[in-house]
Amino acid sequence: MIDFTIPAELAAERDRVRAFVADKIVPYERDPRLTSHGPTDELRQELVELARAEKLLTIQAPTALGGRGLTHVEQAVLYEAAGWSTLGPVAMNCAAPDEGNMFLLSKIANPAQTERYLRPVIDGHQRSVFAMTEPDGAGSDPGQLATTATFDGENFVIEGRKWLITGANGAKTWIIMALLGDNPHLPAGPTLFLTDDDRPGIVIERTMNTMDRNYVAGHCVVRFDNLALPKSALLGEAGQALRYAQLRLAPARLTHCMRWLGAAERAQSIAIDHAKTRTAFGKTLGEHQGVSFMIADNEIALHQCRLTIWHTCWLMDQGEKARHESSMAKSFVSEELFKVADRCVQILGGIGVSDETVVEMIFRDMRPFRLYDGPTEVHKYAIGRKVLR
Known part of the structure; x- marks a missing residue:
């Protein structure tokens, strides 16, 4: 059965999330603690407490860990509402990378690891990182992993360098991917x-300057210098990191799509308001066909993106892995929403490239969406291989 109806209870919660973000979170978009490297931890904690007061904190977490255990479709509806501001997911503790890390840890962490490393992240008291990407290759192709781990039966020693590690500054829970060498154990x-x-051997070399500023503490270059970890630091089974990464990435691609759909909607609403009130050559901008067509193209794209996200979420809720569909969703949605943001800048004209509205920030923050969790070209390559197989 095909049914696109949003249940009344879910629709009401969507509206409540949107109102919370619009009323309580949007004003923080002018806060000086939203820096060129993203929100500071102080700002994040203040936003988190606002969401906690509204009982909107980490709603996606499993019910056993205090969340609501949302389905993927329910996440799609509520994350879109949260994405009305890029700070909305930060406040509600459903932003990257924490959201994906919480999902992964809830699937493979043992009970002791869950209490020590996962629960404080779910509770909003600390942040997490996923340290995989490397300057010399490992990223879209994790098979080029160069960071190494040795094991003597009691302790691991990790050596290597990572970069574009989101939120490393100030994060407490670290998930590290390394190539475990041959050993008898x-x-x-x-x-x-x-x-x-706080383990000796984790060295944050610097925070990278990037065009986006929606991730807490930005993106860092990190070095693991003789990082010694006990046997209990092993997450899941040895040698299975690539399988676990796929477990994390398929839903994480979709949650990116959900959040950015909300941001693109916000940009579209600002462009529409401008087109209704700004005049040129004797009529409003919206009365000019060139502008009205851009608004129409945006509306079509937003609708197509939403349906693509919902369909993939529905498949996952049926127990499907939906890797093929999530690749299609990630590549399609990231490209289309960037076009939406670009057209909004064009409609706004001069103010579109200024900080007079939030559109220029959405545009800059949206551009990396076409890269992270797999560049469009990598997804298309995977899609093509599957179709031709």
């Missing part, structure tokens, strides 16, 4: 490790 291969931030 455990299977070799790409492996995940879980640790605290």
Whole structure:
């Protein structure tokens, strides 16, 4: 059965989330603590407490860990509402990378790891990082992983360098991917490790300057210098990191799409208001066909993106892995929403490239969406291989 009806209870909660973000969170978009490297931890904590007061904090978490255990479709509806401001998901603790990390840890962390590393993130008291991407290759192709781990039966020692590690500054829960070498104790291969931030050997070299500023504490270059971890730091099974990464990435691609759909909607609403009131050559901008067609193209794109997201979420809720569909959704939605943001800048004209509205920030923050969690070209390559197989 095909049914696109949003249940009344979910629709009401969507409206409540949108109102919360519009009324309580949007004013913080002018806060000086929203820096060129993203929100500071102080700002994040203030936003988190606002969401906590409204009982909107980490609603996606499993019910056993205090969340609502949302379905993927329910997430799509509520995350879109949260994305009305890029600070909305930060406040509600459903922003990247924490949202994806919480999902992964809820699936593979053991009970002791859950209490020590996952629960404080779910409770909004600390942040997490996923340290995989490397300057010399590992990223879209994790098979080029160069960070190494050795194991003597009691302790692991990790050596290597990572970059574009989102939120590393100030994060407490670290998920690290390294290539475990041959040893007589455990299977070799790409492996995940879980640790605290205060371990000697975790060196944050610098925060990178990037065009986006919607992630808490920005993106960092990190070095693991003789990082010694106990056997208990092993996350899941040795040699299974690539499988676990896929477990994390498929839903994470979709949650990116959900949040950015809300931001694109916001940009469209600002462009529409401008087109209704700004005049040129004797009539409003919206009465000019060139502008009205851009608004129409945006409306079509937003609708197509929403349906694409919902369909993939529905498949996942039926128990499908939906890797093929999530790749299609990520590549299509990221490209289309960037076009939406670009057209909004064009409609706004001069103020579109200024900070007079939030549209220029959405445009800059949206551009990297075409890259993270897999560039469009990588997804299209995977899609093509599957179709031709």
